[in-house]
Amino acid sequence: MEDKIVVKNLSKIFGHNPEKGLDALKKGMSKKEVLQKYNQKVGVYDVSFSVKNSEIFVLMGLSGSGKSTLQRLINRLHEPTNGEIIIDGTDITRLGKKELRKFRQKHFCGMVFQNFAILPHLTVQENVEFGLELQGIDKEKRAEKALEVINLVGLEGNENSYPSELSGGMQQRVGLARGLAVDADILLMDEAFSALDPIIRRQMQDELLMIQDRMQKTIIFVTHDLDEAFRLGNRIAIMNDGAIVQIGTAEEIISKPASDYVRAFVEDMDRSAILTAAAVMQPVEDTAFPADGPRTILRKIRKKGLTGILVTNTRKELQGYIRAVELAEYINKNKDKEDIPLNDDLVHKAEGVNEDTSLSEIINIYSDHEYGPIPVVDKNNKLKGVIVKGSVIAALSESGKNDNNAQELLEEV
Amino acid sequence: MFNFRIPINDWVTKIVEYLERELAPIFDGFSSLILFMVDSLKDGMLFLPPLVLIIIITAITWYMAGWRNSIIAFLGLLLSENIGLWEAFVETLALVLSAEILVVLVGLPLGIMAARNDRFNAILRPILDFMQTMPAFVYLIPAVMFFGLGLVPGVVATFVFALPPLIRLTNLGIRQVPVELVEAADAFGATEMQKLMKVQMPVAKPTILAGINQSIMLGLSMVVIAAMIGAGGLGEDVLRGIQRLQVGQGFEAGLVVVILAIILDRITAGFGVRKKKTG
Numbered sequence: 001m002e003d004k005i006v007v008k009n010l011s012k013i014f015g016h017n018p019e020k021g022l023d024a025l026k027k028g029m030s031k032k033e034v035l036q037k038y039n040q041k042v043g044v045y046d047v048s049f050s051v052k053n054s055e056i057f058v059l060m061g062l063s064g065s066g067k068s069t070l071q072r073l074i075n076r077l078h079e080p081t082n083g084e085i086i087i088d089g090t091d092i093t094r095l096g097k098k099e100l101r102k103f104r105q106k107h108f109c110g111m112v113f114q115n116f117a118i119l120p121h122l123t124v125q126e127n128v129e130f131g132l133e134l135q136g137i138d139k140e141k142r143a144e145k146a147l148e149v150i151n152l153v154g155l156e157g158n159e160n161s162y163p164s165e166l167s168g169g170m171q172q173r174v175g176l177a178r179g180l181a182v183d184a185d186i187l188l189m190d191e192a193f194s195a196l197d198p199i200i201r202r203q204m205q206d207e208l209l210m211i212q213d214r215m216q217k218t219i220i221f222v223t224h225d226l227d228e229a230f231r232l233g234n235r236i237a238i239m240n241d242g243a244i245v246q247i248g249t250a251e252e253i254i255s256k257p258a259s260d261y262v263r264a265f266v267e268d269m270d271r272s273a274i275l276t277a278a279a280v281m282q283p284v285e286d287t288a289f290p291a292d293g294p295r296t297i298l299r300k301i302r303k304k305g306l307t308g309i310l311v312t313n314t315r316k317e318l319q320g321y322i323r324a325v326e327l328a329e330y331i332n333k334n335k336d337k338e339d340i341p342l343n344d345d346l347v348h349k350a351e352g353v354n355e356d357t358s359l360s361e362i363i364n365i366y367s368d369h370e371y372g373p374i375p376v377v378d379k380n381n382k383l384k385g386v387i388v389k390g391s392v393i394a395a396l397s398e399s400g401k402n403d404n405n406a407q408e409l410l411e412e413v
Numbered sequence: 414m415f416n417f418r419i420p421i422n423d424w425v426t427k428i429v430e431y432l433e434r435e436l437a438p439i440f441d442g443f444s445s446l447i448l449f450m451v452d453s454l455k456d457g458m459l460f461l462p463p464l465v466l467i468i469i470i471t472a473i474t475w476y477m478a479g480w481r482n483s484i485i486a487f488l489g490l491l492l493s494e495n496i497g498l499w500e501a502f503v504e505t506l507a508l509v510l511s512a513e514i515l516v517v518l519v520g521l522p523l524g525i526m527a528a529r530n531d532r533f534n535a536i537l538r539p540i541l542d543f544m545q546t547m548p549a550f551v552y553l554i555p556a557v558m559f560f561g562l563g564l565v566p567g568v569v570a571t572f573v574f575a576l577p578p579l580i581r582l583t584n585l586g587i588r589q590v591p592v593e594l595v596e597a598a599d600a601f602g603a604t605e606m607q608k609l610m611k612v613q614m615p616v617a618k619p620t621i622l623a624g625i626n627q628s629i630m631l632g633l634s635m636v637v638i639a640a641m642i643g644a645g646g647l648g649e650d651v652l653r654g655i656q657r658l659q660v661g662q663g664f665e666a667g668l669v670v671v672i673l674a675i676i677l678d679r680i681t682a683g684f685g686v687r688k689k690k691t692g
Contacts, residue, residue, distance in 0.1 A: 072596075075600055077596055077599055077600065100602075101602040101603075101604065102602065103602070104599075104600060104601065104602035105601065105602035106602075108600055108601070108602070110597055110600040110601040111596060111597055111600040113593045113596070113597065115591070115593060117591065117593035117594050117596070117597045118597075119594065119611075119612065119615070119616065120616065121615045121616065121618070130597075130598075130601065130611075131601040133611070134598070134601050134602060134603045134604075134607055134611070135601075135602070178597075182601065188600065
C-alpha cells in the first residue's frame, strides 16, 4: 500500500510568536518551560508519520495530548508552525488560501465531530448534501448521491427529518453520511462516537468498519478510548504531550509497548481479545505428506518428539492430523508386511484457525480440542504455523498484571 | 472654581455648523430619501380603506403569531380607528418601519463585521455602549441640528437609537455559532461567503430576529418621543395631552401606542418561533 498522507516534522505552537517557542524547543527547552517563559502552548512538536491508502489510522491519547490538534493540522484548520504535510504528493502547507479550499474539496470528506455538528435548520438530506452544495454540484446529482449514502448509513426513511427529531446515534449517521457523500478520499473523525451510549457506540463502530469495507476511505480517527482505537484502527498512533510515542498495529502495541507510558496505557486491555493467532503461532516443525509411508511419518514424529503430526499436500494445504499412538499401533499390526499404505482412517480431520483469530476464540477451541497443536492457515487453507498451549499462556501472561487472568484461562483449558 | 469654562458648547456648535455647511448636499439627499420612504409607506397604507388594512395586519399577525394574537390585534385596530386615531396610528407605523428598514440595512452588515473582526468589534463596542447609555432624549438634539424640525430628524433619531441592539445581537448570534459547525464548513472547503450564508447566518437567525424585535420596540418608544421635534404620529397626540393637561386624550393616544407595540412585538417575536416549528 502506498502512503496517502506523509507528515514530516510537524509542529504547532499556539501563541503570538510561535517561531520563538519553536527555537527554544529545538534548543532542548521543555514544553513546560516554553509555556512558562514565552506563554506559548505547544500543541504538537516534531511529529512525523505516514498514513497508508485506505487505512483507518487512529490517533489515541488522553485529553491535551495533542491528538485533535494534530488532526486539524492535517487539513490545515490549524496553521502548522513548522513541517510538511504531503497528501497525494502535494505539500499542503505551501498552498494559498484558494488552492487550499479547492484541495479540501477534492481530497477531504470534511470532518465528523463528537457533537455531530450538523446544521439544525436543514433536513437530513440537506445536511448530507451540504458538502456537495458547497462544491456547486447541481441539485439532481446532489440528491442522487445523498440518497445513496443515506441508505448506506441506514438512515433511509429519515431524509426529511430534522436533526432535533433524531437520536444521537442517528445524528452521527448524518454526520458520517455528510462526509461520505463527498467524492474524496480522506475522512477525519474527531471523537466521533465518544458522545454515544456504549451499545450504540459499538454498533456504530461495527457499521463504520462495514462501510469502510465498501468505501475504502483513508480515515484518521481521533479517540481517547483504547478499546475503540484497537477495534477500529489498522494502525494506532499513541500520543502523549504533543508527540507520538508509538505507532503500530494493536498487536504490536500490546505485545511490544515502546515505553512505560504505553505499557501503563495498555495494561488493562484484555489481551486475549487483541492478540491474534498470528502473534502466538510457531513455525511448523515438520509435516507429513499423504505419499509418505506410515513408517516415514512415525520417524518424523519421533525425531521431533511430538505426539502427532499435521498432514499437508505438496502445496502446503492442510489435509489432517495423525496421532503418533494410533500410527504406531497400525504399524505394529502390520509389522510383517513390507510396504503398507497409509490408512485414511488414521488421518483425522483438523480444523485450522485463521491468522487473525483472536486468542479468546482460540481458548474456546482448546476447551474441546482433543489433540495438541492447533494449525493456523491462511484463506487458501495453506498451513502457516501451529499454536501450542504453552505459547498462548505465555502471550497472555506477558504483562505482570495479567497473571491472574492467565491463571484463570489456564484452569479453563 | 476656575476662572475659565471649557467651551464644549462652542466646539460642538462649531463642528455641527461646519458639517452642516460642508455636507449639506449629503444631508439634503438623505433627508429627501427618508421623506420619500415615510411618505410612500404612509400614503400607501392610508390609500387603503381602514378596514382593509386592519384585515391585512390581522392576517399577518395570524400567520406569524397565531389566531389568539390576531384577535387582540383585530380588536385593538378597530378601537384605534373608532377613537379617531387611525391616521396617527398609520403615520407612527410608517415612521417605525422606515427607521427599522434603515436599522436593518446598516445594523446587519455592521453586526456581521463585528462578529468576523475582533478589532472592529473592540472599536465598535464602546461606541454602542455610549449610544445605549445616552438618554433617548439627547438623540433629538443632533438630529434637529442636521435635519431641522419635522419627520426626518424623528426617523434619524429613531434609527440611531434603535441601531445598537441589532448590531449587538447579530454579532452575538454569529459568535455563538458552535465552532464545530464552522470547522465542518471549513473542512469541506467552504468560501467565507458560503460559511456566512449557509452556516453562520441561518444558525444565528433566532438571535438576529430577537435583535430586530428589540430594535423595533426601541424604535417605537423613540418615535413617540420624537413628536417633540415634530415627527408627528401618535406621539403628537400624547404630547398635546400633556401640554394641555387633557388626560383623556393623552390616555387614548397612549393606549393606541400600546396596541401598536403589542402587534409589532407579536409579529416579530413570532418570526423565530414559527420558523422553528415548521423547520
